[in-house]
Amino acid sequence: MTQVLAPLGVVSLILYLFNSFTSLSITVFQHRFSTHKSCELSFLPKFIFRVWLWFTTGIKTREWVATHTKHHQFSDKDGDPHSAVFPVKRKFWGILKFVVWDGVWMYVKFNENEDEVAFYSKKFDSDKVEEFFSKNSVLGLTLWFLLLLSFSLLIGSYIFENAIWVSILCSVVLWVGTVTWSPLAAAGYVNGVCHKYGYRLFKTPEFSTNTGLTYYCTKKFYLYPLIPFTLLVDVLIMGIALAGEPWHNNHHSNPRSAKLGFAKWWEFDLGWVTLRILEKLHLAQINWKHVRK
Numbered sequence: 001m002t003q004v005l006a007p008l009g010v011v012s013l014i015l016y017l018f019n020s021f022t023s024l025s026i027t028v029f030q031h032r033f034s035t036h037k038s039c040e041l042s043f044l045p046k047f048i049f050r051v052w053l054w055f056t057t058g059i060k061t062r063e064w065v066a067t068h069t070k071h072h073q074f075s076d077k078d079g080d081p082h083s084a085v086f087p088v089k090r091k092f093w094g095i096l097k098f099v100v101w102d103g104v105w106m107y108v109k110f111n112e113n114e115d116e117v118a119f120y121s122k123k124f125d126s127d128k129v130e131e132f133f134s135k136n137s138v139l140g141l142t143l144w145f146l147l148l149l150s151f152s153l154l155i156g157s158y159i160f161e162n163a164i165w166v167s168i169l170c171s172v173v174l175w176v177g178t179v180t181w182s183p184l185a186a187a188g189y190v191n192g193v194c195h196k197y198g199y200r201l202f203k204t205p206e207f208s209t210n211t212g213l214t215y216y217c218t219k220k221f222y223l224y225p226l227i228p229f230t231l232l233v234d235v236l237i238m239g240i241a242l243a244g245e246p247w248h249n250n251h252h253s254n255p256r257s258a259k260l261g262f263a264k265w266w267e268f269d270l271g272w273v274t275l276r277i278l279e280k281l282h283l284a285q286i287n288w289k290h291v292r293k
């Protein structure tokens with residue numbers, strides 16, 4: 001049993017790091033740069049984010065931009081390509097179903113309409129790299145599995161002398177765990193939970209929310225002792241694993257701001273921190289005019 005549990009513990013940690021980087025790639029490259037033009041990126045970070053997304057998601061940036069652009073135009077109204085609360089006001093199980101299935105299904109259905117995709121992705125600048133990745137999304141996902149398998153066999157079986165079947169199991173868990181992350185986290189959680197549960201600091205016309213827990217503990221004196229724990233959850237899950245995207249009501253209030261976690265002190269935003277570092281390295285340029293302080 002321990003020969004499986006120890007490697008699976010390591011796999012869980014790797015999954016956390018890998019999926020955080022997937023969220024970071026989506027929010028910086030696809031969301032803040034490609035869709036909202038809230039920053040410029042140099043070739044190097046752009047290429048790293050694209051390769052990573054090619055391996056772990058198979059998402060075509062043009063389709064992502066089109067879906068998200070339309071989401072902002074018709075948020076939670078007729079025409080929203082993936083509203084979790086319109087036209088049916090879902091309750092808990094309905095939102096859970098949206099996170100697990102409906103979010104990604106609606107995304108796929110929307111992108112079957114080429115006219116709509118072309119219309120809503122007009123501002124997206126494609127290039128040869130993008131075209132290659134878009135045409136070969138299955139190749140990216142296949143290469144990703146082969147990479148994971150090679151590293152698992154090399155590190156797990158050759159260096160740490162685990163049984164070969166344990167290494168194969170670890171690579172399968174890593175592949176499934178990374179490939180299912182963007183449908184669940186981006187299409188499901190952000191578009192589902194972040195339009196239903198959480199606090200609203202801005203009276204926007206749709207139902208967007210921020211889903212941090214610390215907010216609730218600051219409201220009642222007797223909940224103050226819980227703040228260190230809720231802060232840990234907010235930073236590790238909302239800020240890092242989801243790279244700041246759950247500060248979604250902030251985002252809808254000011255979509256062009258490169259900073260999403262701008263309203264409260266606990267709203268850690270890995271996407272913003274990364275952009276600041278890239279800017280210091282002259283690898284990104286933030287559109288400061290729209291940044292909310």
Ligand SMILES: [Zn+2]
Pocket residue numbers: 071075190191195208248252
């Ligand atoms: Zn939204």
Ligand SMILES: [Zn+2]
Pocket residue numbers: 031035036068072251255
């Ligand atoms: Zn947006």
